[in-house]
Amino acid sequence: MSALRIALADDQALVRAGLRALLERQGVEIAFEADDGQALLDRLQDTPVDVVLSDIRMPGVDGIAALERLRERGDRTPVLLLTTFDDSELLLRATEAGAQGFLLKDAAPEDLHEAIVRVAGGDTLLQPVSTEPVRARYRYHADDAPRALFSEREVSVLRLMAGGYSNKEIARAMFLAEGTVKNYVSVILEKLDTRDRTRAVLKAITLRVI
Incomplete structure (x- = not known):
């Protein structure tokens, strides 16, 4: 089976470097990196990937806005959003925008790899997100x-x-x-x-x- 190709979007270069090193050790190919949502959208126009791994919080076009625009133009590439418990109030908005899943930024390496594989295979991952803010808001x-x-x-x-x-x-x-x-x-x-x-x-x- 060929390696999964992913796009990696995060505004922090150190985070991207750490994720790249981790994922490449697990046999995942990083097709490209982007430091914000707009750069991600631009690169996806001509570089197809199996999964988009994106931070939710980025300056300019954030992860959810990028996801919404991606779906608006008919791109169904699975999107896995990196989040913290503070972001969990965004669960419904991101899900409605077409996110396939969420993963906590402090997840174990094997959990990150499994999440990418499962999302690439068509699964939806909602479990890692804290439920209390969801209850409070919705x-x-x-x-x-x-x-x-x-x-x-x-x-x-x-x-x-x-x-x-x-x-x-x-x-x-x-x-x-x-x-x-x-x-x-x-x-x-x-x-x-x-x-x-x-x-x-x-x-x-x-x-x-x-």
């Missing part, structure tokens, strides 16, 4: 409360959904048939009155289901 009205209580098994499925696991991976982790997991997911979406997994997870966090 409060749902009383009529948005779950239609019914959640069973312990449904909460377990929801937590794995929050980690970006596919139905097949959830089935493997919980020793269930994939069809059974699909049924659980359908029930969860119904109880939360949502159509997609991402919003279900965000709503479950806000309502303290998980």
Whole structure:
């Protein structure tokens, strides 16, 4: 399998150098570096990559603004945003803009590599972000409360959904048939009155289901 090619965007040169050294040791190819969102957008025009690894906070065009512009021009390259717990209030905005995941800046090297591989493979990673600011900012009205209580098994499925696991991976982790997991997911979406997994997870966090 050929090495994954990524674009690396961060306004701090030392951070980029450290990430480059770390990722190259793990067999990841750095196609290019950018020091802000605009430079990232310009380079992506003529240099396709498998994953964009970008800081959220950058002067000028930040990581989320760059992501929004990327999606507006039809570029679906998976984007993994580097964040700190202070950034977690941006979870919903970044997710709606089309981010595939978030990773804490102090994550272990193996977690960074796994996140890049999983995002490149189509997974979504929401789990590393602190949930409290999300709850504080995105409060749902009383009529948005779950239609019914959640069973312990449904909460377990929801937590794995929050980690970006596919139905097949959830089935493997919980020793269930994939069809059974699909049924659980359908029930969860119904109880939360949502159509997609991402919003279900965000709503479950806000309502303290998980």
